[in-house]
Amino acid sequence: MSNEFSQSTLSRRQFLLWSAFGGSTLALAACAVPVAAPASAPAEAPLEEPAEEAHAEATEEPHAEEGEVKVMVRDVLEYSLDPQGWEGPYGSVTFRLHQAWHNGEAVYYIRTDASDPTFAEEVGLVYVPLLNAANGIEQVNKLYELSGDRMPVIAMIPGHEDYSSLFRMYTVTVQDDSLELTSEEAIEQAVADGAAMLEERPLFVNYPLIQWTGGGMTVDPDLKEVLPGGQLFAEPDLENMSVTMKLHQCYPGSRYILTDTSSAPMAPMMNVPASVPMQELKERGGTDEIWVFGNGIPGPGVMGFQPAIFDNKAGELAWSPFWDHFTVLWADESQARVLTSSAEIRALIESGELELFNGVPDSHPEGFVVNCPAPILAPNTFTA
Template identity: 25%
Template sequence: MPRSRRLPAIAAGGVLALAAAVGFAGPAAASGGGGFTLQITSATGLNPTTESVTLPLLQGTHNGQAVYYVVTDDSDQADAARRGVNWAPKLAHALGTAAVQNASAPGGVVEFPGIVDFSPTRSVTPGPAGNEFGGGTYAPGAVGDATYSPLITTGGGIVFEASQIADNSGQHDSIVSIDKPNHKVTLKTFFGFWNGHRTIYLHLDASSPVVAAAEASNFAPNLDAAPGLGSNDVNTSARSAILPIVNGPVGATNPQRQGLNSALRGEGDPLNINQDIPGQGNGRYSPAWDVHPVFWTQAAIDAGQRRQLVSGSDVASAFGNGQITGGTGPANPSLGGFPAGGFISNCPIVAVG
């Protein structure tokens, strides 16, 4: 989009170089393909090469104006199956907090209490070499109002992930194309890892303005009210962890390449680690990712120990060995005590390889 600067990490050249380096599959068929299995079964046009996916486009309202949104996750299993979206039962634990908008649906059309302003200009300026992420400057291109959250309920104890992506003020920075008459939208995606498997996920909202700008997503601070900081407890937490490596190995053709610094160099996606995925039947998945930033220590870097990490157990092991450090949040027992960062990135998983 001309009004915002795109993060170099998702430029086409960097993506294709990364695909060749780590063996990502080519274009996928609508049903998945390319070595990936769709988790959001209502999605079409999944394409790992262009890093994009097409979803059903829904229309609601806010104070009389049209609001366009997508539904990707649902806390009710039967309703999730009916909609063709991810089952994420943990989202119900956020009911009664500011992380969930209490919406109405007269005549089946959702009336949103909160809305997103898509008019700001997104800006991402990397910092100096070796500190591209931490030394950068960031301004998100979409800002939710005091009520907005991508999580909504219209009653019945069910919570939906319903990110707003367009209204009278503009549109989401990850939109590739939007077809309102035919009710579909194509969005950019990122590659990640789960237990050594490849994942493809959306980047829709974040409670940190830095993350929202870097990921080209909506700034939604109310997400921080979702319970479970540093916890993956299926009985109390609305979150699951995502582990971005800040200062991983760099080099566009390096098969060990990974990290936010590398992404800001234009070398490809950051290749974050997802703790859980939908469809496992254990109820642990949530799109409300509890961000756990990972920092390689200088001692580990000097000793040549820095490498690509592809699972939560990899992170727990490196942490136990003193090779990495984390954020300032509480220790997460499901990750060997690795600490949380204190904010959320809303990134529904689309497919798993």
């Protein structure tokens, strides 16, 4: 059964021209399809494995059986895999929001992934051993968990040149309950004065910021396309501590959100924050790969073609929410067909049937990273 979509396809010439001005939009060649299922399942954490070993080997798929939908993140409150009255080719997902402090001001974030299997299982996040590759990246953001009932504190927010949604976790034990610790500077001073103890934890988490001092992820009032407007359906509900985002589809069997990119020039065109330090995560082997189609079979992707493909599913040891972005073009578009796996992609690149671009054609050979957590696994139903 074929699906109908409102997005128009682009010619090869239009694609190459568009990529020269705003090729970052290719990071979201995805769709949402009609599937109905309940949203009530916690994530399961695989056994621990070193990041370098996880990245090198293929893993079997321990998740949803064929036709089954699995919620991977416990903070997912509700979701729809298909459009519910809007034109855009995507579903929706509502997350529980969490509050933190930054320089004395409240900021709000969602939680999706963690590098430690025990922590991931306790909190209900996707276990991603590849995030341990961030160890040694000097500019990784910091999140301080304070003892007692105090809100956590984060070091950097979007707009800072070293902001990233990947945080190293720290534990702060406060000795003086009278202290107001709502900034990194205040914590550092308390530690220096002996009023608090600081412990660095061997733990990295993917906690994308949704709203921060002077800004936030933007709302798409039209809900017709993937990127224009932004990734939110509405302003965050701070009374009920929730936020609803666009939910996109990729092969194999996954639904994802978009939160930030390592490319500062492309971030405004994608309507997401820049997270420049995540480019180094790619260099250290902490990313997975995604291939986006710039021509071929018409479909629900942002460029008007079939859904994108990435190497692994959320929950598999070689998976990462931080995607190393590639674009592929059919050398002979008349030979185009629907592809669904990275094995097919690699074989056709080797044979010359697909042309490969690191990032997008205009950025090649330089690439970039997009942060696209996958809170839900669900069957792909797209057909040509």
